[in-house]
Amino acid sequence: MLELNRENxxxxxxxxxxxVLVDYWSPSCEPCKAMMPxxxxxxxxxxxxxxxxxxxxxxxxxxxxxxxxxxxxTIILYKDGEKCEELGADVVSAAAVEExxxxxTGA
Amino acid sequence: MEKLYDVIIIGGGPAGLTAALxxxxxxxxxxxxxxxxxxxxxxxxxxxxxxxGGALNITGPGLVARMAEQAEHFGVELKKENVTDVDFSSKxxxxxxxxxxxxxxxxxxATGANPRKLGVPGEDVLTGKGVSYCATCDGAFFxxxxxxxIGGGDTAVxxxxxxxxxxxxxxxVHRRDELRAARSIQDKALNTPNIEVIxxxxxxxxxxxxxxxxxxxxxxxTGERTEILADEDDGTFGVFVLVGYIPANELLxxxxxxxxQGYVPAGEDMKTNVPGVFVAGDLRAKKLRxxxxxxxxxxxxxxxxxxxVEHEY
Numbered sequence: 236m237l238e239l240n241r242e243n244x245x246x247x248x249x250x251x252x253x254x255v256l257v258d259y260w261s262p263s264c265e266p267c268k269a270m271m272p273x274x275x276x277x278x279x280x281x282x283x284x285x286x287x288x289x290x291x292x293x294x295x296x297x298x299x300x301x302x303x304x305x306x307x308x309t310i311i312l313y314k315d316g317e318k319c320e321e322l323g324a325d326v327v328s329a330a331a332v333e334e335x336x337x338x339x340t341g342a
Numbered sequence: 343m344e345k346l347y348d349v350i351i352i353g354g355g356p357a358g359l360t361a362a363l364x365x366x367x368x369x370x371x372x373x374x375x376x377x378x379x380x381x382x383x384x385x386x387x388x389x390x391x392x393x394x395g396g397a398l399n400i401t402g403p404g405l406v407a408r409m410a411e412q413a414e415h416f417g418v419e420l421k422k423e424n425v426t427d428v429d430f431s432s433k434x435x436x437x438x439x440x441x442x443x444x445x446x447x448x449x450x451x452a453t454g455a456n457p458r459k460l461g462v463p464g465e466d467v468l469t470g471k472g473v474s475y476c477a478t479c480d481g482a483f484f485x486x487x488x489x490x491x492i493g494g495g496d497t498a499v500x501x502x503x504x505x506x507x508x509x510x511x512x513x514x515v516h517r518r519d520e521l522r523a524a525r526s527i528q529d530k531a532l533n534t535p536n537i538e539v540i541x542x543x544x545x546x547x548x549x550x551x552x553x554x555x556x557x558x559x560x561x562x563x564t565g566e567r568t569e570i571l572a573d574e575d576d577g578t579f580g581v582f583v584l585v586g587y588i589p590a591n592e593l594l595x596x597x598x599x600x601x602x603q604g605y606v607p608a609g610e611d612m613k614t615n616v617p618g619v620f621v622a623g624d625l626r627a628k629k630l631r632x633x634x635x636x637x638x639x640x641x642x643x644x645x646x647x648x649x650x651v652e653h654e655y
Contacts, residue, residue: 264479265385265403273422293482300483303552305578306470307479323470324479328424330440 236278239290244298247288249316254340256332258289259299259309266324267308273329274310277336284340285312312339346445347373349647350437352425352593353452356384356633357623359409360640361450361647366416368648373419373444375437376410383454383587383624384633386476389500391526393633405633428593430616433655447655448618448647451594451606452640455587455624455631460492464548465583472554473581477501481508484580490515490557490570491582492545498584499523499531505582506534514539517562543568545581553578589625601627612643618650 239247239257248255258274260267271289278287292299292307302311302318310332311321320335336342349365351358354376365372384390387402414420423439430449437444457475459465465473474480481504489509491502494516500523506512514521514531519541521528531537540559546567547558555578557570572578589604599615601607605627612620622639624631 261479261482263482264476266476266479269422296483296485300553300578303471305472305480305483305553305580306474307476309470324474324476325469328440330424 236275237286237288239288239295239298241295241298244290244295247286248313251286251313252315254285254319254336255313255316256285256287256336257302257311257313258287259292259302259304259307259311260289261291261293261307264307270308270327270329274332277329277333281333281336281340281342284342285336310335312336314339346434346447347371348446348651349373349448349450349644350435350444350446351375351450351452352428352437353377353454353623353625354406354410354420355452355454355623355636356406356409357454357625357636357640357643358450358452359406359413360637361452361622361644362413362418362420362640363409363416364641364644365450365647366413366418368644369417370644370648370651372417373421373446374413375421375423375425375439377422377424383457386478387497387500389504390633392524425593428597430597430619433618435618447651448620450612450620450622450640450643450647451598451614451625452621452623452636452643453590453593453625456590457583458586458588460545460583460585462545462547464550468548468550468554468581471552472550472578473548473583475583477504477582477584480580480582481505484509486510487576487579488513488573489580489582491584493584493586494518494521494523495584495586496523496527497586498582499527501582501584502537503527503530503534505580506536509580510536512537515543515545515559516541517544518542548581550578554581557581587624587631591625603627610642611646612639613646617654618647620646620650 348370351374384402427438429436606621620643622643623636
């Protein structure tokens with residue numbers, strides 16, 4: 236998974252063609268860290284269809300807020316730089332993420 | 343027949359992990375489902391000052407990580423799978439997860455509790471958009487912004503102190519004229535310069551276009567309403583809802599008896615109304631929900647499950 240920051244967010248997400256998944260997290264967010272191995276597993280499985288990335292919000296808080304993300308964990312799937320679907324803390328799980336990927340990409 | 347466990351434990355907080363430790367030490371074939379979000383409520387809290395023997399600076403996640411390690415040391419299998427269904431109708435109990443089906447002679451349910459919501463307009467739609475139930479998860483978003491903490495118990499006041507490291511100013515909004523939190527926690531809050539308490543007040547409404555921008559408070563004594571708007575420069579502020587918990591009983595409805603509040607009634611033997619099914623931790627109907635009572639429940643439940651498997655199964 237590619238680690239995003241303030242500098243590369245635009246090129247790797249907003250200007251990227253195709254599907255991009257962003258896993259918003261922070262080092263103090265336990266549910267985020269607990270979920271991460273399962274997301275990495277999905278990256279192995281669907282990496283050819285979706286560009287998997289993660290953003291540590293403590294390093295790019297304004298970028299996250301700019302995407303209207305103010306709660307963790309949040310996972311957003313983008314297509315051609317536009318949000319297709321967002322899974323927030325109340326609904327997100329690895330199973331929900333996989334289901335979302337399959338629904339949008341037809342994988 | 344799939345592999346038959348002596349006991350399956352549902353829940354990876356202090357109650358479940360202690361039950362696992364005791365079951366593991368009793369040489370029971372033990373499987374624990376911690377779910378994807380491991381550690382229970384305590385893994386979301388910053389400090390655990392009231393667990394005896396824990397060092398003063400231990401964090402919630404640190405404590406449960408040690409408990410998990412200790413349980414694994416005694417041969418317990420831990421799986422990060424979310425349990426989606428249970429079937430207690432046969433002698434061998436079935437537990438279904440997102441990945442498969444598992445069978446056991448006995449089950450200990452330790453699914454704990456989830457944060458209680460306020461139930462006011464705007465709360466659901468702005469969750470993750472400025473409304474939060476987890477200070478350690480979301481505190482960092484609100485650096486230099488105002489933060490409103492709703493609640494007056496231990497968790498609310500403790501997390502207000504934590505959030506004061508990020509926020510420009512932290513307001514504790516409490517419906518009474520005194521806090522319920524333990525004295526030592528209150529003193530910490532009152533000695534933090536950027537914390538202020540708004541007494542006798544409840545939230546009536548939260549609103550905003552994609553982000554929290556407005557909060558309406560009502561003074562319960564005078565009936566007066568106060569509208570709080572985000573500064574133009576800030577654009578938003580944080581609302582942390584820490585007003586207690588509701589039992590995580592979704593799996594159990596119509597499977598085992600629950601009380602009026604949705605907790606599982608059980609005495610010191612941790613027995614539910616279904617033979618071979620036991621309860622432990624915050625999910626059990628009881629007076630004090632703390633790590634120390636959760637671990638106590640876990641130990642008792644494991645002993646009771648062991649006796650059941652040996653004599654009644």
